[in-house]
Amino acid sequence: MSSERAASDLVTEKPQESELLIVTGLSGAGRTTTSHALEDHGWYVVENLPPQMLVTLADLVARNPHSIPRLAVVVDVRSKHLFDSIRESLNSLTAAGVTYRVLFLEAAENVLVRRFEQGRRPHPLQGSGRISEGIAAERELLQEIRSRADVVLDTTNFNVHDLNREITQLFSDHGPIVLRLNIMSFGFKYGLPNDANFVADVRFVPNPHWVPELRPFTGQDPQVSEFVLEAQGTQQFIEHYVAALEPVLEGYRRENKHYATLAVGCTGGKHRSVAIAEELAHRLSSLPSVKITVAHRDLGRE
Incomplete structure (x- = not known):
């Protein structure tokens, strides 16, 4: 990874106002993966926005920061004519007092x-x-916005998981990825x-019915x-099941x-x-970076 500014300067204390992140860079360098990673961490992502719309969208969000506290806008060169106005758009954001950051993604030509x-x-x-001619043209077109980027990520040696982890470290609230585990009770007859992802059959327990x-x-x-x-065997089952799930959930993360x-x-x-299900939720809630939700699908059915 290469960075135009230290990453620690970007992920310290979050500002109170809405955050605006502009994601751009070379085609094939990972914009789609980045978009998905940001969405997983609570960012509202708008893809392929014409640069001329940046100020309008930023103004809309600024009027109601609690509705969209973290906005990420992905800008690419799909329309070269529209992208030509990126300089004026960024200058307009600055003139309007809008605080924003620019994330620029790039990679080596042979990898792209x-x-x-x-x-x-x-x-x-192209x-x-x-393809190489298209990459060269894009590099030239993006030269100015790259020079204004707060973070430049070189994804040459990244796979999808590496890029996800890097985005997590830079732009999530809490750093390490949180796994959201939904524990759902259900009736087999329904x-x-x-x-x-996992099914636990607890019909071995005596039925209170x-x-x-x-x-x-x-x-x-x-x-x-x-x-x-x-009941006999319940606690042993729960203890063993939790122990079996711990390495699986860590692997998921x-x-x-x-x-x-x-x-x-x-x-x-x-x-x-x-x-x-309630007891499993209680036990598993102590695992690091795992957020537990509980739902009872068939509770209330006759």
Whole structure:
């Protein structure tokens, strides 16, 4: 990675007003991956915005900073005529008192050529010429905005995961990637959740449904929760399951997988799965950089 300013200068204390980040750079250097990474960290991303619209959009966000506190605008040279006005647009932002940062992505020519060839698509500026000619034309066109960039990232030696990690370090609130784990209870008789990454079958636990005084309650009620969690084998299952999940979730974070769903199922999704899902959420919430949400899909069904 190369940087025109120290990265630590850019990620210290966040300003109170809306943040505006302009993402640009050479085609094939990773703008799409960067956009997705920024979205994962709460940025509102607008892609392929004509530079003439920068001031208008920045003004709109500035009027209501709480609605879009972090705006990233991706600007490319798909339309060379429109991009010619980038200098005036940036000067207008400065004149209007808008604080912004510019992230510029670049890579070595041979790497860019290989990426275009692997993707079997032409460079946007090559016309009837070669890919290398399009890259050279783009470098010349982008020279000025590169000189004004706050951060220049050279992605020559980056894969998708490397670039994700770099964007995380520069532009997320908390640095390391947070995995969002949704723990969902469900009833097998209503079908498996389509988006489940893991499915835990807890029908081995005695069913409170067959205990008349517990039947009207749910796994969120203490009397049912105690019955389920104190049943033979439940605690052993939970302890082993949490231990098995820890390296998996850590691996997900390393591989930049940001979302996962753990489905916990019993027969009807009312008693056992609800109680055990709540307990798993409690145990897993102590893991670093994992954000837990809990949903009970079939709670309330007859």
